[in-house]
Amino acid sequence: MTGRPDERVDIERRRLLTAAGRGGVALAAGVMLMLVPPPVSVVAAAATAGASNKVRWGLLIDTGKCADGCDVCVSACRTENGWGGSGNLETDPQWIRTVTVKNPNSGSQVSVPVMCQHCAEPPCVDVCPTGASFKRADGIVLVDKHACIGCRYCMMACPYKARSFVHEAVTDQKPYAPRGQGTVEGCTFCVHRLDAGGTPACVEACGASAGGAMMFGDLNDPDSAIAREVTRLVTTRIRADLGLDPGVHYRGI
Amino acid sequence: MGRLSAAIRVLVAAAALLAVSAAPGRAEEGGVTLARPPLPASGQCLEPSETMRRNHMTYLLHQRDETVRGGIRGAKYSLRACIACHAQSVAASADPAKRSVLPFCAACHDYAAVTVDCFSCHTPTTVEPLPVALGSAP
Numbered sequence: 001m002t003g004r005p006d007e008r009v010d011i012e013r014r015r016l017l018t019a020a021g022r023g024g025v026a027l028a029a030g031v032m033l034m035l036v037p038p039p040v041s042v043v044a045a046a047a048t049a050g051a052s053n054k055v056r057w058g059l060l061i062d063t064g065k066c067a068d069g070c071d072v073c074v075s076a077c078r079t080e081n082g083w084g085g086s087g088n089l090e091t092d093p094q095w096i097r098t099v100t101v102k103n104p105n106s107g108s109q110v111s112v113p114v115m116c117q118h119c120a121e122p123p124c125v126d127v128c129p130t131g132a133s134f135k136r137a138d139g140i141v142l143v144d145k146h147a148c149i150g151c152r153y154c155m156m157a158c159p160y161k162a163r164s165f166v167h168e169a170v171t172d173q174k175p176y177a178p179r180g181q182g183t184v185e186g187c188t189f190c191v192h193r194l195d196a197g198g199t200p201a202c203v204e205a206c207g208a209s210a211g212g213a214m215m216f217g218d219l220n221d222p223d224s225a226i227a228r229e230v231t232r233l234v235t236t237r238i239r240a241d242l243g244l245d246p247g248v249h250y251r252g253i
Numbered sequence: 254m255g256r257l258s259a260a261i262r263v264l265v266a267a268a269a270l271l272a273v274s275a276a277p278g279r280a281e282e283g284g285v286t287l288a289r290p291p292l293p294a295s296g297q298c299l300e301p302s303e304t305m306r307r308n309h310m311t312y313l314l315h316q317r318d319e320t321v322r323g324g325i326r327g328a329k330y331s332l333r334a335c336i337a338c339h340a341q342s343v344a345a346s347a348d349p350a351k352r353s354v355l356p357f358c359a360a361c362h363d364y365a366a367v368t369v370d371c372f373s374c375h376t377p378t379t380v381e382p383l384p385v386a387l388g389s390a391p
Contacts, residue, residue, distance in 0.1 A: 051324035136324060144321050145374055173376045175333060180374030195326045 048195060053137040056247065057118065057189055058219035059203070060226050060235065063110045063252035065211035071098055073113050073214065076205030080190060081177040086168050093164030093179075095187045096202060101253060112253055113202070113214075116141060116162040116187035117238065117246030124154035124163065133184075139219075139247055140189050148183040155184060159239050162186050189216075219247065290339075290360035298338070299329060306361070309335075313371075332371060336379050343378070350380040 074096050078084045083093045096115035103109070122141045124133045132147035133154045143154075143163075155163045163186040170179045176192035179185060190200035198204075203214040217226035229235075235249035287306075298305050312330035319325045340352035355377045362369050371377075 047328035048324070048326045050319070050326075134322060136322065138324070142321070144318075146317065146321070170374070171376075172378075173374065175336075175376055175379065178374040178376070183374070191324070195324050 051137040051140070051195075054220060055138040055218050056120075056220040057139050057194065058217065058226055058230070058247040058249065059118075059189075059200075060215040060229055060249045060251070061113060062213045062215075063112050063250060065213035066098075066111045066113065067211060068100075068109075068111055070111065070210055072205050072210040073202035074098060076201045077115075077187070080174070080201035081179075081188075082172070082174045083164075083179065083185070088168075091167040093166055093185060095164070095185070110252060112250065114160060114162070114238070115202075115248070116158075116189075117160050117244070117248040118187075118189060119247070120245035121243065123157040123159070123244065127153040127157040129153065136191075138194075140191055140194075141186075142188055142191065143184050143186065145178065145180060145183040145185070150182040150184065152184060159242055159244075287361075287364075290357050299334070332375055333379075336377065337381060337384050340377070340379050348380060350382070351378055352380070353378045 077096045081095060083095055086092055096113055099112050099114050100109055101112055118139055118141050120135075120139065122133070122135055124141065125135055127133075129151060130147045130149055132144045132149070133141070134144060135141050150165065152165055155161075155165060163184050165184050166179060166181050169181045173179050177188075190198070190202075193200060199216050203216040206212060206214045215226050215229060217224040219227055219230065221227055222231075230249055233251060235251055236253050237246045237249055238253075240246075300308070309330075313332060313335075316328055316330045317332070319328065320331070336352075336354045339357040340354040341356050342349075343351050343353050355372065358369050358372075358377075
């Protein structure tokens with residue numbers, strides 16, 4: 001952490017000499033009174049414990065409560081994470097989108113919000129050549145943009161089209177949601193909010209100003225509301241046949 | 254024994270000489286004038302200046318992996334903490350509260366001709382007031 005051992009010695013020596021220069025009082029040649037202030041501990045670091053593998057974050061979306069044309073979740077995500085907005089639909093990133101699915105036999109249709117499904121077996125992680133695409137201990141699938149080289153293999157591998165490439169230069173990012181040109185990005189389940197004990201922005205907005213179609217929680221905790229609902233009701237996962245074990249469950253599709 | 258105490262005397266005398274010759278706080282090292290970024294308004298960094306000058310990138314690199322991959326938040330060295338103290342007012346900004354850390358980084362990075370990549374993704378600005386917890390340094 002503090003560099004090579006010789007460098008550490010170097011710095012210690014320099015600090016001693018600097019302190020001598022500042023706090024030393026020369027009484028006579030060869031005699032010094034040292035008035036060295038004690039080292040100042042500025043901040044007591046209080047780090048959180050981090051992601052735990054006892055937790056599996058999941059989302060349950062009841063599409064029966066999704067009004068036709070409602071995009072409250074999409075705009076909440078855009079505001080929270082600062083994506084979209086250049087107006088070029090072909091290249092604008094898209095962390096969450098609404099897809100209208102129609103049953104050709106009955107003619108019934110429903111609007112479905114689709115984002116990263118946070119698979120337990122994520123193909124985007126399998127194909128990433130740099131290890132930038134990874135799954136956190138609590139099941140959230142993320143891109144470490146420090147390591148992302150923008151090859152877009154993960155976008156090819158994802159059956160949900162959940163990830164986007166940032167084509168344009170980005171400015172005025174949110175402090176907690178860094179984004180940069182030449183990297184791939186996608187839904188993070190608002191990881192900065194979760195780590196602070198909150199819920200994703202889409203879930204909050206849907207509950208506050210739309211149908212309350214989204215339920216978020218820990219699938220591993222049998223007492224959580226989402227785990228009880230998933231146990232009680234039949235839920236669907238998109239392309240369940242692929243066996244990726246997504247964390248996002250749907251009702252009504 | 255006598256030789257040792259003589260050596261100590263010489264060393265201490267040299268230190269005393271240095272104390273006289275070097276102006277306090279002057280950032281010189283091996284005869285090379287160093288870039289001197291403005292001190293944070295709060296007065297005191299997380300580590301002494303010479304440690305930060307050499308190791309800030311190591312601290313940040315280590316902690317960024319812990320945060321991004323491990324979800325560990327609020328540890329000692331974060332880029333947001335750098336920005337919180339070292340960001341300076343932006344003269345041309347419409348928002349008077351807006352401060353940017355870029356001039357602070359540029360003070361050394363331009364001098365050393367080292368490109369800093371952090372701010373191609375992270376925002377260098379903040380509108381938060383200076384942290385008061387750090388403001389009581391001598």
